Amino acid sequence: MVKRRDLVSTNQTTTTEHHPALAHHFDNMEQQQGASTFGMWVFMLTEIMMFGGLFAAYLIYRLKYYDAFKAGSTSISVSWGFANTLVLIASSLTMALAVWAAQRGDRKKQVTFLILTMILGAVFLGVKAKEYKDKWEECHIPGHVIGKGFNTWGGCDVNNPKLGNIADEMRDPKEHGDPSIPEVSAIQTAKQTEIFFSFYFAMTGLHAFHMVIGLGLLTWLTLRARSGEFGPAYYTPVELGGLYWHFVDIVWIYLFPLLYLISRHQHHG
Amino acid sequence: MSTAVTTVKPVMPAKHYLNDNYGIRSWLLTKDHKRIAVLYLVSITFFFFLGGIFAALIRLELLTPQGDLFQSDTYNKLFTMHGVNMIFFFLIPSVPAVLGNFILPIMLGAKDLAFPKINLMSWYIFIIAALFSLAALVSGGVDTGWTFYTPLSTGYVRTNVIVMAVGILIAGFSSIFTGLNFIVTVHRMRAPGMTWGRLPLFVWANYAASLIMILGTPVIAITLILVALERGFHIGIFDPKLGGDPVLFQHMFWFYSHPAVYIMILPGMGVISEVVTCFSRKRVFGYSFIAFSSVAIAVFGFVVWAHHMFVAGISQYSAMVFSLLSFAVAIPSAVKVFNWTATMYKGSVTLETPMLYALAFIGLFTIGGLTGLFLAALGMDVHIHDTYFVVAHFHYVMVGGMVTAYIGGLHFWWPKMTGRMYPEAPAKLAALITFIGFNLTFFPQFILGYLGMPRRYHSYPEEFQVLNVLSSAGASVLAVGFLLPLIYFLWSLKYGEVAGDNPWNATGLEWTTTSPPPTHNFHEVPVVTEEPYAYGEEEGSGVH
Numbered sequence: 074m075v076k077r078r079d080l081v082s083t084n085q086t087t088t089t090e091h092h093p094a095l096a097h098h099f100d101n102m103e104q105q106q107g108a109s110t111f112g113m114w115v116f117m118l119t120e121i122m123m124f125g126g127l128f129a130a131y132l133i134y135r136l137k138y139y140d141a142f143k144a145g146s147t148s149i150s151v152s153w154g155f156a157n158t159l160v161l162i163a164s165s166l167t168m169a170l171a172v173w174a175a176q177r178g179d180r181k182k183q184v185t186f187l188i189l190t191m192i193l194g195a196v197f198l199g200v201k202a203k204e205y206k207d208k209w210e211e212c213h214i215p216g217h218v219i220g221k222g223f224n225t226w227g228g229c230d231v232n233n234p235k236l237g238n239i240a241d242e243m244r245d246p247k248e249h250g251d252p253s254i255p256e257v258s259a260i261q262t263a264k265q266t267e268i269f270f271s272f273y274f275a276m277t278g279l280h281a282f283h284m285v286i287g288l289g290l291l292t293w294l295t296l297r298a299r300s301g302e303f304g305p306a307y308y309t310p311v312e313l314g315g316l317y318w319h320f321v322d323i324v325w326i327y328l329f330p331l332l333y334l335i336s337r338h339q340h341h342g
Numbered sequence: 343m344s345t346a347v348t349t350v351k352p353v354m355p356a357k358h359y360l361n362d363n364y365g366i367r368s369w370l371l372t373k374d375h376k377r378i379a380v381l382y383l384v385s386i387t388f389f390f391f392l393g394g395i396f397a398a399l400i401r402l403e404l405l406t407p408q409g410d411l412f413q414s415d416t417y418n419k420l421f422t423m424h425g426v427n428m429i430f431f432f433l434i435p436s437v438p439a440v441l442g443n444f445i446l447p448i449m450l451g452a453k454d455l456a457f458p459k460i461n462l463m464s465w466y467i468f469i470i471a472a473l474f475s476l477a478a479l480v481s482g483g484v485d486t487g488w489t490f491y492t493p494l495s496t497g498y499v500r501t502n503v504i505v506m507a508v509g510i511l512i513a514g515f516s517s518i519f520t521g522l523n524f525i526v527t528v529h530r531m532r533a534p535g536m537t538w539g540r541l542p543l544f545v546w547a548n549y550a551a552s553l554i555m556i557l558g559t560p561v562i563a564i565t566l567i568l569v570a571l572e573r574g575f576h577i578g579i580f581d582p583k584l585g586g587d588p589v590l591f592q593h594m595f596w597f598y599s600h601p602a603v604y605i606m607i608l609p610g611m612g613v614i615s616e617v618v619t620c621f622s623r624k625r626v627f628g629y630s631f632i633a634f635s636s637v638a639i640a641v642f643g644f645v646v647w648a649h650h651m652f653v654a655g656i657s658q659y660s661a662m663v664f665s666l667l668s669f670a671v672a673i674p675s676a677v678k679v680f681n682w683t684a685t686m687y688k689g690s691v692t693l694e695t696p697m698l699y700a701l702a703f704i705g706l707f708t709i710g711g712l713t714g715l716f717l718a719a720l721g722m723d724v725h726i727h728d729t730y731f732v733v734a735h736f737h738y739v740m741v742g743g744m745v746t747a748y749i750g751g752l753h754f755w756w757p758k759m760t761g762r763m764y765p766e767a768p769a770k771l772a773a774l775i776t777f778i779g780f781n782l783t784f785f786p787q788f789i790l791g792y793l794g795m796p797r798r799y800h801s802y803p804e805e806f807q808v809l810n811v812l813s814s815a816g817a818s819v820l821a822v823g824f825l826l827p828l829i830y831f832l833w834s835l836k837y838g839e840v841a842g843d844n845p846w847n848a849t850g851l852e853w854t855t856t857s858p859p860p861t862h863n864f865h866e867v868p869v870v871t872e873e874p875y876a877y878g879e880e881e882g883s884g885v886h
Contacts, residue, residue, distance in 0.1 A: 097454075108457075108526050268586065275571060
């Protein structure tokens with residue numbers, strides 16, 4: 074249980090070579106790496122709780138307003154979402170390869186794989202921006218302020234040719250609500266679908282924000298890797314950066330089915 | 343190891359963390375956990391007195407039944423700013439970020455916390471958060487209450503809710519980083535021989551509080567983000583007008599904010615375990631029970647949040663479950679109180695100032711805890727929820743408990759932090775004044791609440807005036823009790839007696855190093871060979 078620690082004065086160390094990356098308050102590189110890695114896992118626990126709060130709220134509304142969530146889900150593009158999923162999985166592979174290269178001290182490969190990871194991350198964010206733009210044009214932005222209202226009830230142009238199929242869904246009283254009062258049920262579905270989009274933007278937005286932070290981390294790692302800081306004796310930052318990157322990928326692996334794949338087969342079957 | 347013998351006048355060590363380096367840069371860029379603790383101490387002292395000013399204004403308004411001093415809007419802002427300042431900028435960082443930051447690594451025999459840069463960063467994050475909160479304050483304040491209930495906060499009030507929410511969100515990250523640092527440090531940085539079963543109870547308590555910090559705080563973060571988005575962009579997750587559900591907000595808010603009261607009280611309990619044991623000169627009674635009751639409180643604390651929502655329209659069955667679980671939290675809390683009492687039994691109790699505060703804690707926390715059970719009872723809660731009974735209960739736990747423990751702990755470790763003793767006579771007087779002032783302030787509020795006076799109003803029916811005047815009079819006594827330590831602590835920095843390494847003859851690694859400790863805490867890496875709290879056998883020699 075207790076970390077071994079040699080009885081020496083604070084200014085000396087018994088390890089034969091004092092690695093330049095060893096901080097003064099650690100005894101040796103193993104202790105330092107252990108502490109850093111453990112700290113990163115604890116940090117990811119906090120991230121899980123943060124996304125977890127959002128996921129819990131999402132699940133509650135999905136159960137409550139299932140039809141509206143289904144309708145909202147069909148209006149976002151599975152193909153782009155799927156393509157982005159592949160991009161992120163590929164970026165996880167290049168990230169893992171960067172860690173492997175760092176462990177071997179291969180400077181060139183480290184830098185190459187880190188840059189590749191960053192490019193894939195940027196592609197993901199580009200696709201995400203394109204998807205956001207589509208939603209903007211389709212008037213699927215929640216709220217009365219930035220989107221000038223939602224669909225039919227906020228002044229958005231219903232005749233916009235790009236308007237998604239939610240409006241049609243809402244006009245179809247067979248599927249949604251009581252046919253005798255089609256307007257009321259349409260407005261309610263619109264509000265509920267708006268909540269779906271609130272979650273869509275909040276969840277993918279928080280995820281994209283983590284991607285941006287990740288790109289910042291990767292830039293920093295690339296600069297350090299280029300100066301040859303990492304090798305078999307010290308590669309903790311690359312490894313922990315990798316852990317973070319994989320974590321953000323895994324969040325997307327959950328987001329994709331939750332947001333894009335709600336009961337798809339019923340609409341395309 | 344240098345041993346201070348009481349007959350020889352102790353001298354200040356030549357080199358220590360305070361004179362290792364000089365100048366403002368050496369403080370603002372320090373990575374030394376002890377200096378960061380001092381930075382926190384100065385910052386939260388400011389917020390304590392700022393929050394205190396708001397409390398004073400509230401009590402001034404409530405002297406008379408009419409709402410004559412402030413408009414109701416202004417009054418709403420006062421109690422909101424009082425709550426926000428005291429909870430997020432004083433109570434949550436108080437014991438962990440000041441005493442914990444200073445003492446915890448030394449107690450473990452470590453040279454520093456695991457991540458010194460993150461530790462410094464947490465202070466800067468705290469300051470940025472504080473600036474947001476002050477910006478919200480000077481630009482008109484916030485009037486939602488510290489609870490930010492929706493849809494009031496997201497749709498109706500016209501004050502700066504977003505700025506304040508961002509401030510609290512940022513403050514949360516400071517707390518997360520402190521918790522993370524503590525957890526990793528306890529796991530990875532213990533000195534040889536410092537097994538889990540030998541950890542001081544202060545460490546156990548802070549470890550348990552850290553668990554809540556890292557697991558609970560992210561949830562309030564996401565909740566406040568959603569509140570800010572809803573207010574800014576009308577996204578409608580919590581607003582019933584937009585199809586959302588305000589009760590969901592309450593669930594998410596209390597999922598953090600109930601455990602948060604354990605973030606506040608647990609480290610205080612840790613202080614009490616140290617102080618009671620030291621001044622009873624006895625091994626602590628039931629070490630493992632006290633240690634595990636801290637963890638039990640952290641775990642139970644996560645499953646009782648809906649007891650804040652009994653009248654908010656949750657189902658009867660979930661209310662019953664939450665009521666039952668809330669009663670269950672009383673068990674580990676009572677375990678602590680009984681063990682402290684048993685530690686004192688047949689001990690050689692002496693009444694130095696820290697012990698006076700510890701005794702006050704035990705009594706006041708017990709009253710605060712037991713009245714919590716009134717509120718956890720479903721039928722009773724319908725009658726007294728949202729009355730001054732709740733206010734009194736909360737303040738008995740938070741002020742009578744946590745603030746008392748914090749000030750007591752500050753007295754206990756002050757000689758370690760500064761190398762000088764505070765003056766004992768005025769300190770005892772201040773402890774007495776605080777105790778009297780506190781009870782005079784808050785005990786009448788139990789009666790007021792029971793009689794039906796609601797909280798958060800600036801006027802009240804005339805028959806409540808006598809009790810309110812008593813309460814306001816008590817508040818002014820309490821203010822004296824809080825100002826006195828500020829004065830004599832500052833005085834002692836220059837004129838206090840030199841304390842020596844171990845003025846209390848206490849056990850624990852922090853008392854084996856010099857006062858103030860050197861920058862790297864120990865001149866030699868300590869090795870622990872004994873159980874904790876080995877009082878009685880050999881005076882003050884838990885370590886060799």
